[in-house]
Amino acid sequence: MTDSGDSFFVDYCFSAGSQSEAEDKASGIAVEQSAELPVETVPRHLLDYVGTVEELQEQEEAGNRWKAKIFFKKEIVSGDTVQFLNVVFGNVSIKPGVQVTGLDPGFLSTLFSGPNHGIDGIRERLSAPKRPLSCTALKPIGSSSEELARIATEFAGGGIDIIKDDHGLANQSLADFKSRVQSCVPAIRDAENLSGKKTLYFPNITGTFRELTERAEFAAQHGADGFLISPQLTGLYSVSELAAMFPDMPIMAHPAFSGPYTIHKHSGFAPSVYFGMLWRALGADCVIYPNAGGRFSYHVDECNEINRMCRSNDLQMKRSFPVPAGGIDRNSLQKWMDEYGADTLFLIGGSLYKHPKGLTVAAREFQTKLSEYE
Amino acid sequence: MTDSGDSFFVDYCFSAGSQSEAEDKASGIAVEQSAELPVETVPRHLLDYVGTVEELQEQEEAGNRWKAKIFFKKEIVSGDTVQFLNVVFGNVSIKPGVQVTGLDPGFLSTLFSGPNHGIDGIRERLSAPKRPLSCTALKPIGSSSEELARIATEFAGGGIDIIKDDHGLANQSLADFKSRVQSCVPAIRDAENLSGKKTLYFPNITGTFRELTERAEFAAQHGADGFLISPQLTGLYSVSELAAMFPDMPIMAHPAFSGPYTIHKHSGFAPSVYFGMLWRALGADCVIYPNAGGRFSYHVDECNEINRMCRSNDLQMKRSFPVPAGGIDRNSLQKWMDEYGADTLFLIGGSLYKHPKGLTVAAREFQTKLSEYE
Structure with missing residues (x-):
């Protein structure tokens, strides 16, 4: 249309x-x-x-x-x-x-302009033209920048595609924004030499709009590869504003504080409209949503509908990567790959942290599984 | 505490x-x-x-x-x-x-710093130490700046306390922000000479954060008396940011787009916490909420609880004016005054527009009713 x-x-x-x-x-x-x-x-x-x-x-x-x-x-x-x-x-x-x-x-x-990079742009940065992509989060809150960088090293050593900050990592004295970026970026770059592949780092950009743009500027200047933002905390327009101000930086949008708009069957927005049309239109290259079967409440049909809208050609703009998240078990990955297909970015946090052999092995197994699609 | x-x-x-x-x-x-x-x-x-x-x-x-x-x-x-x-x-x-x-x-x-002015500050500007206050809105969308200024003249001629823009008046070509402010401010100042009393004008400040601050700056420089903003559209922090940047300008907060946080009995925020604690803490001098018995769905007990929290001494900050709105009938004002008491700012729109004798008479009757409290 x-x-x-x-x-x-x-x-x-x-x-x-x-x-x-x-x-x-x-x-x-x-x-x-x-x-x-x-x-x-x-x-x-x-x-x-x-x-x-x-x-x-x-x-x-x-x-x-x-x-x-x-x-x-x-x-x-x-x-x-x-x-x-x-x-x-x-x-x-x-x-x-x-x-x-x-x-x-x-x-x-x-x-709206939509994503600057979209599915194809993110794939190109990772030299991953076909397979689903992987993502994890640096946690928990309270960790120092050095501790977070060590975790990033382990995940990147296993070849994970994208490492984002936990959306609760803001600018706390415990791991202030600048020291976090300055610790994690070089840690990941070093680990890429070990893994032999690219890992993108998306620090969490939050705060008032003035803080948001200052932190985005700092992240862009210090080698971060994109931004994580929570549009419902920072203002929905913060996505389109950051996309316009930093066109080289892909944006991953997180659903914190957005639940009331999408969890009610008969009010708010249909989840596919909110995540797949609105957030995509605003410029989110990657759209995190609460996956079925995890800690939240969506039905798999709703998730498929979000995926469909993120990738739909009805909108005359680049396609967004749907990012199911919120309690995906690493052992259920095959099921979700079969259900959602290759144009999906899987965000797994806790289940990787629970891997008995550590984060690097967890990330490597994650990548191996995804590579079956190539 | x-x-x-x-x-x-x-x-x-x-x-x-x-x-x-x-x-x-x-x-x-x-x-x-x-x-x-x-x-x-x-x-x-x-x-x-x-x-x-x-x-x-x-x-x-x-x-x-x-x-x-x-x-x-x-x-x-x-x-x-x-x-x-x-x-x-x-x-x-x-x-x-x-x-x-x-x-x-x-x-x-x-x-949080809370309101810069609060109930006492707004009262002082209006030389109205005791009685409830009145407010109305300039409408409908599509009107030219001249038409809106004419409406403002009529309301101010009747001595209404506060005139705000409809929250849908943004920067449309039909009545762009600058021409609207430049038309309405002098119209209201002229009408004050007729009515013999102060009328405050709060233009609607909306847009991305950059547009928001530009428009706020323009409004402050061109004689507006305060701002109307819709925090859930412009980002919740936009209230505290504007309050910090423009400490002389009282802020009235409008609930557009906020419904999902407050209309569900068992999720979101309790309305009194959202409107009476959070918005007050952010710096809203006047907190508009959907009144019971109007076009929306709150129960009068919830409204009383919002009022109580807006005025509570539990928070170590200035008190906010609760502003019940959304379909108050001008003929039911006595009932709501009895229910909510003097520290209330009544926002009546459509019912004034329907007055058979016109807006000036409607505003004058509104003021007369409120004056019974003095």
């Missing part, structure tokens, strides 16, 4: 007991997200800016759930990505039982 | 069918929000940084709900407000049925 016309659509699902209640609710959403005034008080020449319900249908698979396709004038967004989010889900986020189930791919593709 | 010791607490409520399941879940939260590793893999000298469950009790009023008080070392936050949010609710936000029901007021008071 390509961008056309002066309007864009948002798909909403909501609860209603009858056709007429559904019509009222759909109109209510259209008004709430645009004029935010009783329609009778909107001056006639401005009625054109009120959202319009174009399709309304009962969902067969779910009792009393309805789906509406609502169109809004592009002028009320005027190219402003933050205002776009407000039109999509600003006030209606406060109404129980309303879920955003679809965004206009054509409009997203004109409004 | 004052800040003391090397730890702070967070209260969580969650579901569990038995004491032992509750113990497991509470420990799970404590680990997830700190080490994020299986405890057996945490080096012994770092176990001190793993959160600890200090109190665990079943909630009598709710079936199978338990409350845990979990303590975390202050070092894992190290004075970083974004990392604080991550420790409080980062990964655990993705777990169904977990709600943050309390934050450590002593720690909040050391970590």
Whole structure:
């Protein structure tokens, strides 16, 4: 689908007991997200800016759930990505039982730039054109920069593809940001000589926007290979801002603090829309999401749908690597590879740390398994 | 309560069918929000940084709900407000049925500065030491700057206390930010001469952080009296950042895009904690929340609890004005004044626009009603 016309659509699902209640609710959403005034008080020449319900249908698979396709004038967004989010889900986020189930791919593709690197760009950096990729995290909080660098050495020695900081490593006195980057980057570069392959390091970039950009600048200047950021903690626009300011640095987005938008069956965003469309559109090259069967609650169908949207050609932008995470057992990797396919970046943390033979062996086994796809 | 010791607490409520399941879940939260590793893999000298469950009790009023008080070392936050949010609710936000029901007021008071003005400061600007205050919004989207200024003139002519932009007015070509501020500020100043009283104007400051600070700077330089911002769209830290950068400008915070954190009975944050503690701590002088009985879903008890926390002396910082909004009928004002008391800022939009005698009369009646408290 390509961008056309002066309007864009948002798909909403909501609860209603009858056709007429559904019509009222759909109109209510259209008004709430645009004029935010009783329609009778909107001056006639401005009625054109009120959202319009174009399709309304009962969902067969779910009792009393309805789906509406609502169109809004592009002028009320005027190219402003933050205002776009407000039109999509600003006030209606406060109404129980309303879920955003679809965004206009054509409009997203004109409004957002998407990933700078995407699946192909990350693969190129790792000289890994076909197989799934591996990722792990430096932990636990409280470790010194030297301890984290030692862990990084062990993982990189086993040839892991990407090492990211734990998203809880900020700028604590225990392992401040600068010393962490300055310890981990050379440790990983040294270990690459041993492993004979590339390992990318993505330090966790967090803080207020000013801190965020300072740390990103420091990381870029000191040899880090990309950024880990938690968009819902640092502001969703921080992804697109960092992508624009540091186009050479791939971005991996972490779901910390984002749960409320995606874990409720009937409100927030459909997970595939939030992770696979919105985060991809914002510029996340790698999209971490809570995998089925781990410590969190997604069903495998939802995960497959996230994967599909991350890789979909519906959006006219580079594809994002889906990154299932959150309790993947290293011994279940074959199952997840079979389920999700090659264009997947597997993030395994705790299960590697538990390997009885240590982190280097754990990483090497991880890589060996993934290499079966080559 | 004052800040003391090397730890702070967070209260969580969650579901569990038995004491032992509750113990497991509470420990799970404590680990997830700190080490994020299986405890057996945490080096012994770092176990001190793993959160600890200090109190665990079943909630009598709710079936199978338990409350845990979990303590975390202050070092894992190290004075970083974004990392604080991550420790409080980062990964655990993705777990169904977990709600943050309390934050450590002593720690909040050391970590955050709170409002620069608060209830007393806003009252002073309006020379209104006792009565409840009034607020309305400039709407609808699509209006030109001149049309919005005309509406502002009418409201200010009726003596309303605060006029804010609709939170959907960003920087659209229809009424771009600069022309809007430059039209509305002088319109309101002129109308003050007619009404004989002060009316404050809070334009909506939105966009990426860079746009946000540029617009805030412009607004401050061109006579605006404060800012409206939507923290969940612009990043929660945008409140504290703007408060620090523009200490003379009061901040009114709008709940757009925040619903998922507060509308679920058993997940996210208790509304009073989110609005009354967190937003206040971040520096919101005025906290807009969706009032009971309007277009949204809160119960009046929850609203009273938000009001209580906004005004509580438990936090060692200025008090925030609670701002009930979202469908208050002008004819129900007496009821809400009786319910919420004088330290309340009432935001009424649509119901004023519907007044058959126009906006100036609507505003004047609003003020007359509030003046009964003097």
